[in-house]
């Protein structure tokens with residue numbers, strides 16, 4: 001029996017673990033991939049206080065070591081269900097295990113949204129990728145499209161050019177949504193060009209991606225782009241399927257949590273990208289983790305009274 005089980009070891013979950021361990025709560029993180037969450041697929045992080053410009057891998061490693069130095073347990077597991085059985089929470093995993101705790105913090109983040117165009121499923125990992133850090137090197141000296149116009153899309157486009165990948169950024173909107181500095185940096189990069197107001201009509205090829213047909217959203221005119229890769233950064237979907245029966249999600253699947261990170265079910269808290277919020281960043285996930293941990297301490301004290 002743990003005091004607290006944390007689902008997901010991204011920056012939110014790892015920060016929560018640091019706080020709960022320091023509060024002398026017996027803590028375990030359950031993670032289905034590797035510690036770091038989205039940070040692991042981020043090339044450089046430039047906006048987390050105190051670490052300057054740091055690779056996503058390095059920040060993940062530092063945070064994970066911090067949790068381990070404090071004694072938080074790290075369990076592998078793909079969580080499929082949470083049961084609230086009075087004061088005991090049961091966390092089920094796809095591996096057939098059931099872990100028990102007095103409280104649970106859900107920090108399961110999001111997965112990248114896909115385009116839904118013909119050919120997409122066929123070419124995932126055969127030219128289509130959601131992670132420039134993971135797959136960018138395969139496209140050295142080649143031409144790819146980056147789909148999206150926000151910070152993630154442009155940061156990743158800039159990163160790809162460092163590996164001598166030529167990039168066409170295709171965005172469905174008529175402008176770019178990234179912050180001004182990032183837009184300027186991308187526009188100054190002569191390895192990047194932009195096609196705005198276009199969507200993907202189809203991903204084309206035989207065994208691997210050989211081209212993409214894009215469509216003007218206004219005129220519906222289509223044209224073919226001769227590219228070998230497509231990197232998709234068009235938003236996220238919350239990882240919350242495993243709580244869909246608990247009635248704590250909104251219509252898009254984001255978990256509803258108040259400013260104390262309470263979900264409405266006593267003893268179940270939610271933090272980071274998986275909750276309804278305005279800004280999904282490492283620092284906001286970490287902040288949520290600290291707040292949830294303080295509430296968990298109070299909640300468990302209340303149980304023990």
Ligand SMILES: Cc1cc2nc3c(=O)[nH]c(=O)nc-3n(C[C@H](O)[C@H](O)[C@H](O)COP(=O)(O)OP(=O)(O)OC[C@H]3O[C@@H](n4cnc5c(N)ncnc54)[C@H](O)[C@@H]3O)c2cc1C
Nearest residue numbers: 008010011012032037038079108109272273280281282285
């Ligand atoms: C390409 C890209 C670049 C970014 N760059 C920056 C940046 O420069 N600066 C910044 O501040 N933010 C950046 N962000 C956003 C930032 O990475 C996220 O806001 C942050 O990682 C959210 O943290 P989290 O802990 O809530 O979730 P995540 O980091 O998504 O971690 C969630 C973890 O939960 C695990 N998990 C999910 N479901 C289950 C389950 N059922 N069972 C067990 N484990 C599960 C996942 O495997 C994952 O490890 C970027 C995001 C992207 C996509």
